[in-house]
Amino acid sequence: MTYVVVENCIKCKYMDCVEVCPVDCFYEGENMLVIHPDECIDCGVCEPECPAEAIKPDTESGLEKWLGINAEYAKSWPNISVKKEAPGDSKEWDGKPGKAELFSPVAGTGD
Ligand code: SF4
Ligand code: SF4
Numbered sequence: 001m002t003y004v005v006v007e008n009c010i011k012c013k014y015m016d017c018v019e020v021c022p023v024d025c026f027y028e029g030e031n032m033l034v035i036h037p038d039e040c041i042d043c044g045v046c047e048p049e050c051p052a053e054a055i056k057p058d059t060e061s062g063l064e065k066w067l068g069i070n071a072e073y074a075k076s077w078p079n080i081s082v083k084k085e086a087p088g089d090s091k092e093w094d095g096k097p098g099k100a101e102l103f104s105p106v107a108g109t110g111d
Contacts, residue, residue, distance in 0.1 A: 002037035002058050003047060006066045007100050009033055009054035011093035015083040017046040017055060027077040028108030036074035037067065052094050069103070078110025 005017075009032040017033065018026045025039035026046075035046075035055070047055045058067055093099065 001042050002040040002067075002070075003035050003042065003044065004037075004056050004058050004063050004067050004070050005032060005034050006054050006056055006063065008052045008095065009050075010099040010102050011087065012052045012054065012090050014051050014086045014090060015080070016049045016051060018080050019083050020045045020049050021081070024079060024081040025074075026080050027074045028080040028110050029073055029077050030104040030106040030108055031102065032104075033080065033108075034070040034073045034077065037071050039074075073105065077107045080108065080110050082111050 005026075011031050013032060015033070018024075022043060022045070023039055023041055025036040026033050027036060037058075042057075044057070047057070049055075056063055
C-alpha cells in the first residue's frame with residue numbers, strides 16, 4: 001500500500017504535506033507533487049495535512065491512473081521536503097474540475 005497524490009494537487013501545490021512526511025518521499029513537478037510508492041511507509045500523516053484533499057490511500061478505488069503517474073514521475077522529479085511558497089493563484093484552482101488535462105510532466109526545482 002502507498003498514499004497517492006491525485007488531480008486536485010495540480011496548480012494548488014500548497015505543500016503542507018512535504019514537511020510532515022517522516023521519510024521525505026514527495027517529489028516535485030512543475031505544477032503538482034507525487035509520492036514515491038516504494039518509499040512511502042503508509043503512515044497516513046500527510047493525508048489530513050493536505051488542504052486540497054489531494055492525498056488518498058491507494059486502497060480507494062479508481063486511483064490507478066494517479067498511482068501510475070506518482071510511480072512514474074517520482075523516479076525522475078527532484079525530492080522536496082521543505083515547504084515553499086504556494087503559487088499566488090492556488091486558491092482559485094482548488095477543486096476545479098478537469099485539471100487532469102493541465103498535468104505537466106516537466107520536473108520542478110525540488111529543495
Ligand atoms: S498539500 Fe496537497 S495540494 Fe498541496 S502539494 Fe501537498 S498534496 Fe499537493
Ligand atoms: S503516508 Fe506517510 S510516508 Fe507516505 S507520503 Fe504520506 S507522510 Fe510520507
